[in-house]
Amino acid sequence: MKRRTFLGGAMAVAVVGHGSSAFAQQSPIKIGMSMPQTGGLAGGGKASLLGIEIWRDDINAKGGLLGRKVELVVYDDKSSASETPAIYAKLVDVDKVDLLFAPYATVPTAPIMPFVKQRGLLLMGNFSFQVNSKVGHDMWFNNAPWGPADSWAASFLDLAQKAGGKNMALLTADQEFAQNLALTARDVAKKRNIPVVFDQVYPPNTVEFSSIIRALKAAKPDIVYVASYPPDSAGILRAVNEIGIGDDVKIFGGGMVGLQFAAVMSNLGSLLNGVVNYNTWLPEKSMYFDGTKEFFDKYTKRAIEAKVDPLGYYLAPFGYAMGEMIAAAVNSTKSLDQKGIAKYLRENEHKTIVGPIAFAADGERKETATLQAQFRGVKDKDIEQFRSSGKQVILFPDKLKTGDLISPFEAARK
Numbered sequence: 001m002k003r004r005t006f007l008g009g010a011m012a013v014a015v016v017g018h019g020s021s022a023f024a025q026q027s028p029i030k031i032g033m034s035m036p037q038t039g040g041l042a043g044g045g046k047a048s049l050l051g052i053e054i055w056r057d058d059i060n061a062k063g064g065l066l067g068r069k070v071e072l073v074v075y076d077d078k079s080s081a082s083e084t085p086a087i088y089a090k091l092v093d094v095d096k097v098d099l100l101f102a103p104y105a106t107v108p109t110a111p112i113m114p115f116v117k118q119r120g121l122l123l124m125g126n127f128s129f130q131v132n133s134k135v136g137h138d139m140w141f142n143n144a145p146w147g148p149a150d151s152w153a154a155s156f157l158d159l160a161q162k163a164g165g166k167n168m169a170l171l172t173a174d175q176e177f178a179q180n181l182a183l184t185a186r187d188v189a190k191k192r193n194i195p196v197v198f199d200q201v202y203p204p205n206t207v208e209f210s211s212i213i214r215a216l217k218a219a220k221p222d223i224v225y226v227a228s229y230p231p232d233s234a235g236i237l238r239a240v241n242e243i244g245i246g247d248d249v250k251i252f253g254g255g256m257v258g259l260q261f262a263a264v265m266s267n268l269g270s271l272l273n274g275v276v277n278y279n280t281w282l283p284e285k286s287m288y289f290d291g292t293k294e295f296f297d298k299y300t301k302r303a304i305e306a307k308v309d310p311l312g313y314y315l316a317p318f319g320y321a322m323g324e325m326i327a328a329a330v331n332s333t334k335s336l337d338q339k340g341i342a343k344y345l346r347e348n349e350h351k352t353i354v355g356p357i358a359f360a361a362d363g364e365r366k367e368t369a370t371l372q373a374q375f376r377g378v379k380d381k382d383i384e385q386f387r388s389s390g391k392q393v394i395l396f397p398d399k400l401k402t403g404d405l406i407s408p409f410e411a412a413r414k
């Protein structure tokens with residue numbers, strides 16, 4: 001823990017030399033967070049943190065916030081839900097941070113929601129899914145593009161039904177994120193009278209999926225919805241490649257975490273073809289807003305030096321956007337009062353490098369911007385191919401769409 005804090009401080013100090021001399025006369029504004037730097041979520045956590053660090057350096061180069069340098073206080077939560085409650089208590093009670101960013105992902109964030117609500121603290125969410133649905137904290141704002149809870153499954157099933165899908169198989173990991181996705185998928189399917197012919201939950205440490213895929217194939221579904229985390233997403237696709245999934249399947253994918261990360265994409269290569277999966281940002285024309293290109297120019301250079309995800313599409317620009325929203329709120333309210341910042345965030349639409357963001361009452365997006373995209377023409381061992389448009393064709397939402405679904409799944413894999 002101490003090492004990461006030192007590194008965050010050291011990098012912030014380095015910025016001072018290039019910024020306003022007034023920084024030296026005032027204490028910094030400290031933003032605290034944990035971030036997975038080790039464990040199963042580390043790949044995403046490192047990319048997310050780099051996006052936030054680029055924002056910190058940009059805002060400090062412009063004079064900081066309220067004339068004060070911005071400093072990040074960051075601890076490694078080891079991708080573990082058991083680590084985050086103590087870390088966030090330390091950030092608030094010992095480090096005395098001014099603002100809090102959530103760690104990347106649902107699992108490490110869920111345990112700190114009761115704490116921040118009890119203390120009346122603003123928390124900028126970082127790609128969690130439905131962690132506020134039961135807590136009901138009115139100072140929670142998620143940077144993720146998810147939108148209404150059922151929109152994720154609804155957009156996938158819209159595509160499936162248009163392709164002729166009439167029944168569904170569910171394959172989900174036994175952890176909070178995947179189970180939240182599966183819950184909404186079952187609800188949407190029920191409302192649409194789509195029978196679920198296969199519904200299996202597997203332990204998060206599962207590495208062998210052959211028997212599960214054989215059982216799924218035997219159920220002869222024509223829609224396959226998968227909610228998995230990075231270590232198991234690859235195992236599922238390898239089993240599908242080995243065994244096949246059946247000619248009846250119109251669409252496969254939905255909620256597979258990991259297929260957005262450069263290392264996983266490069267490792268799987270052509271096994272990705274045909275999969276329709278959620279995503280957040282892709283290098284398609286419809287995805288560029290003010291500052292997007294400039295951000296990725298900086299990210300690409302620094303990612304090499306930092307040895308993190310060389311593409312950084314999934315999380316990094318949203319980490320930057322989280323900082324943009326905080327900066328707009330602090331500058332507009334001219335204060336660090338967390339209730340005032342929350343009121344501003346709730347009542348305004350925010351321009352960011354990932355597009356306009358407006359929040360609903362639950363702190364999630366008013367309107368979903370979650371992409372459903374289909375992998376096309378992916379070759380093996382070529383990470384650079386993913387910097388070009390056309391490798392992940394956007395099917396949803398309509399305002400960002402760049403192509404139509406190729407179905408059935410087996411045909412799309414060719």
